[in-house]
Amino acid sequence: MSTKKSRLTVADVASAANVSKATAARVLGGYGLASETARKAVLEAAERLGYQPNDLARSMSTGRSGLIGVVVGDIENAFFSLAVRGISDTARAAGLNVIISNSSEQITEEREMVSVLLRQRVAGLIVAPTDARQLDHLKSAITSGVPVVTLDRWSPDLPADAVCGDDRASAISVLQHLQGAGHLHVAYVTAMTSRSGRLSAPEDVGISAVRERIEGFLAASDQAGAPTPRQMVFTNATDDAATARIVDKVLAQSPRITALLASDSLVGARLFRALTNRGVRLPRDMSLVSWFDADWTRVTSPQISVVDQPTYLFGQRAAERLIRRLKGDTTEPQRLLIPTPLIDRGTIGPAPL
Amino acid sequence: MSTKKSRLTVADVASAANVSKATAARVLGGYGLASETARKAVLEAAERLGYQPNDLARSMSTGRSGLIGVVVGDIENAFFSLAVRGISDTARAAGLNVIISNSSEQITEEREMVSVLLRQRVAGLIVAPTDARQLDHLKSAITSGVPVVTLDRWSPDLPADAVCGDDRASAISVLQHLQGAGHLHVAYVTAMTSRSGRLSAPEDVGISAVRERIEGFLAASDQAGAPTPRQMVFTNATDDAATARIVDKVLAQSPRITALLASDSLVGARLFRALTNRGVRLPRDMSLVSWFDADWTRVTSPQISVVDQPTYLFGQRAAERLIRRLKGDTTEPQRLLIPTPLIDRGTIGPAPL
């Protein structure tokens, strides 16, 4: 009799409590006025029947969805999953739910995911844009009133808050540190794909964080008088086999390369394995610095020197900024740079020779 | 003039195309009939205006939300983030979106998250229940018509599909393997918290996967004639310091413990660090096997022997099962056991003495 519909509504509670739908809605929604007696009757009825509000309907009415959308490159990567945790924790504390999706670092997937999230009427978006030159989908989100915060990446073309590491500066300071230890010939290795296996132009690097690190790398190399620094940027380190081939090239190169920079912790692990397999000893034969303080960097011997990117904090800050926007902050978009200090563990040594 | 409301609706498109709302809805929604001319007019207008459907409203109308809710113990843990990736990929391919939340392995948080997801009217739930003895919230979800699939964990009390590793069997086979190498005194180390630091009773282990592994461990120990196997289960390995204390206890114990089982890869890494710090050499002085084939297990030397839990596959299978349920499958709930083979890399050696 009573259970003809799938789930109960305010109307059911209202009639059970002998009040109008509006009154029941008011006390259940926690807004407007209601007498103490009415309130008690409604709450008692709701409890007894096991009423659960329908947030979908509420969102339709209010226009607010209570959802924020997140698009990261790859949730499997600890870099992002830590950031996601930071976002989740902060969002939840503010009563917001989080929908997460992956772009697999591909612009078509990123567009698709943003579109899906927009259709779900998310209140705001946190995105790690995979290509700084293709931001139209994010621009139009902003135009249509959905605030966007970019994570780990940034573009001057996009009027959105950004939370990033200080990539250019940290690349420079790492390189200077290495130069101080006598390393003139340093290579930068990234999983970014390219035809030639070497860097064409820094402008061709879609992920702004990587581009800025490379720019810093090139600037510091130039300044130290390193020859052909652009030839020292190796791309396509997408798996163990490809990375092993890069290591072979590196080891064969003359003048001898004495230090390696890994663009992220996955590349770092691949480099470490390839070097170890070839009997190269760290840091005696080769120095190594990896971006991101991943777990694995502290179980090797020696432990790996890293550029520490506190991505949980990235996530927290990004969520905080977004929440501020959702509360109506309309000040100028801000770019928040989070320091990413070098933690020199055991893989920076004096340059051999 | 034209842009008075925040976003456009079918009505806007309809009037722009000079058709009725109903007709516009039909072609935009891809249901019902429409003449070729009407269809063209509507699509053209939608394109021109930049119409984007409102999935919230659609969900309200249809009752289907197109969302599935996921509650894992900790998204930072590669075990879960891999599984989440498997879920996401599979769900997306079926046109479903995924809302992810963390329980932090605490039942109150798990309850809260399930409740939030239910209010969002998710179509189904994938949960890694943190306590097999507290499942009422999941039961009532099922009762109210929301299918549930449990991930990595399982309870006979819950009428839900489950996708798990074969924990009991793999624990037994690992122990037998160790026994074959002469190890009689083996310890099991877990991050589960307990007052005493040792196992009281297996029934007190809330996470069913861990309980089953411990049961297997105890059974195989008993059968091999190991004395007081229950004393060989060490709890509270929640961080490096606590784990180091456990290692001290282990090393001090007599008869000498010659092999360690790590309940997950975080515990494994902590054990590895503590052992290494103390100059214990693997596998000469101590053998070590960790559950989960985490990244870090292949950069140590020697590489770590692991029980391989293919959690991406766990996620895929769980999503597939859920999708099947959403399509109306009402057959008996099934428990899918996924093999978790031992990969013996370099940390199982002959027992010393």
Add this chain to the structure above:
DNA sequence: TTGTATGCGTTATCAG
């Protein structure tokens, strides 16, 4: 303080 009536943007029914 409470109730009535209407709107949110869809889908879906049912005459024309």
Add this chain to the structure above:
DNA sequence: CTGATAACGCATACAA
């Protein structure tokens, strides 16, 4: 084939 019109579950002006 098309067009009114009524849901869906809640919020909210406005009236009582």
